[in-house]
Amino acid sequence: MQKKLYAVIGCPVSHSLSPVMQNAALRALGLSAEYIAVLVQRGELGAFVREAGKKLAGFNITVPHKNAILPFLDEISHDAALAGSVNTVTVTDGRLFGTSTDGYGLEAALRESFSYEIPGSSVTFIGCGGVVKALAFHFALHGIRKIRLLNRTPETAFALAESLCREFPALDAVAAPLADEKRIEAFLNDSRLAVQCTSLGLKKDDPSPIRPELLPRGIFFYDTIYKRTKLYDYAEKHGIPAASGLTMLLHQGAKSLSLWTGKEAPVEVMRKALFEAAEI
Numbered sequence: 341m342q343k344k345l346y347a348v349i350g351c352p353v354s355h356s357l358s359p360v361m362q363n364a365a366l367r368a369l370g371l372s373a374e375y376i377a378v379l380v381q382r383g384e385l386g387a388f389v390r391e392a393g394k395k396l397a398g399f400n401i402t403v404p405h406k407n408a409i410l411p412f413l414d415e416i417s418h419d420a421a422l423a424g425s426v427n428t429v430t431v432t433d434g435r436l437f438g439t440s441t442d443g444y445g446l447e448a449a450l451r452e453s454f455s456y457e458i459p460g461s462s463v464t465f466i467g468c469g470g471v472v473k474a475l476a477f478h479f480a481l482h483g484i485r486k487i488r489l490l491n492r493t494p495e496t497a498f499a500l501a502e503s504l505c506r507e508f509p510a511l512d513a514v515a516a517p518l519a520d521e522k523r524i525e526a527f528l529n530d531s532r533l534a535v536q537c538t539s540l541g542l543k544k545d546d547p548s549p550i551r552p553e554l555l556p557r558g559i560f561f562y563d564t565i566y567k568r569t570k571l572y573d574y575a576e577k578h579g580i581p582a583a584s585g586l587t588m589l590l591h592q593g594a595k596s597l598s599l600w601t602g603k604e605a606p607v608e609v610m611r612k613a614l615f616e617a618a619e620i
């Protein structure tokens with residue numbers, strides 16, 4: 341049988357931990373398959389996707405292509421189309437089906453770390469880039485009651501709050517600038533969960549997107565970045581239940597693998613490979 345090929349595409353992509361995690365899973369499942377990282381520059385996306393339909397069985401998409409890939413696909417799931425964000429493509433007989441497993445990944449990570457359940461709950465997203473669009477629509481589709489959005493560029497957050505309210509009339513979704521400490525305080529005190537989704541923290545000397553002291557004691561804190569950030573350290577030091585992005589990466593990857601193979605993902609094998617690669 342011919343070896344199946346899977347990939348993650350992005351720019352940059354060499355830092356991605358997905359190949360280590362997915363290859364461990366493919367081996368554990370005894371499949372004749374390989375998962376590779378492919379650097380795809382912005383202008384090369386269309387050409388890549390045309391070839392991918394012939395060569396790959398499926399692929400993940402990371403920054404900066406999650407939105408740009410939509411016009412190149414044959415079919416898109418309802419939630420991914422709403423959010424305008426695809427992180428997983430399945431290739432069947434040359435046809436490309438796109439969906440997003442980011443929301444599932446965070447939901448599973450929150451359940452694991454905090455026993456947090458989305459229905460009827462409340463969340464503040466700190467940052468409002470591509471990933472928050474996917475996460476906010478996933479939370480809305482799964483019955484969240486309140487969404488608070490904070491962003492450096494407030495217009496992006498206002499626009500997302502507006503489209504969430506239009507799509508889900510019963511949802512209470514509001515936004516504010518990241519510079520407005522009074523609103524930040526009010527949002528966080530009104531939320532069961534805070535999710536840090538800015539890219540601040542990727543570099544060691546990055547500042548915190550909000551003053552850490554604004555995190556209230558009764559909140560759960562999840563950082564989508566999988567390094568230790570200043571906010572994560574603060575939360576941990578002050579007894580605020582905190583977790584970081586590796587578990588979201590794990591569960592979104594496990595879901596992608598199941599979609600491609602039709603098999604239950606060996607989550608513990610993937611977790612071990614991922615945590616070892618991240619040196620945790």
Ligand SMILES: NC(=O)c1ccc[n+]([C@@H]2O[C@H](COP(=O)([O-])OP(=O)(O)OC[C@H]3O[C@@H](n4cnc5c(N)ncnc54)[C@H](OP(=O)(O)O)[C@@H]3O)[C@@H](O)[C@H]2O)c1
Nearest residue numbers: 467468469470471472492493537538539564565585588589
């Ligand atoms: N764990 C996982 O599985 C997983 C999955 C996906 C993403 N992520 C993480 O999520 C983060 C965001 O990803 P994305 O796809 O949403 O990226 P993106 O679309 O580039 O968005 C970046 C976000 O960071 C904000 N930001 C950047 N620099 C800032 C600064 N100096 N001060 C304040 N805010 C700043 C941006 O605000 P503006 O709008 O004002 O520019 C925007 O909200 C990344 O760090 C990534 O590592 C993790």
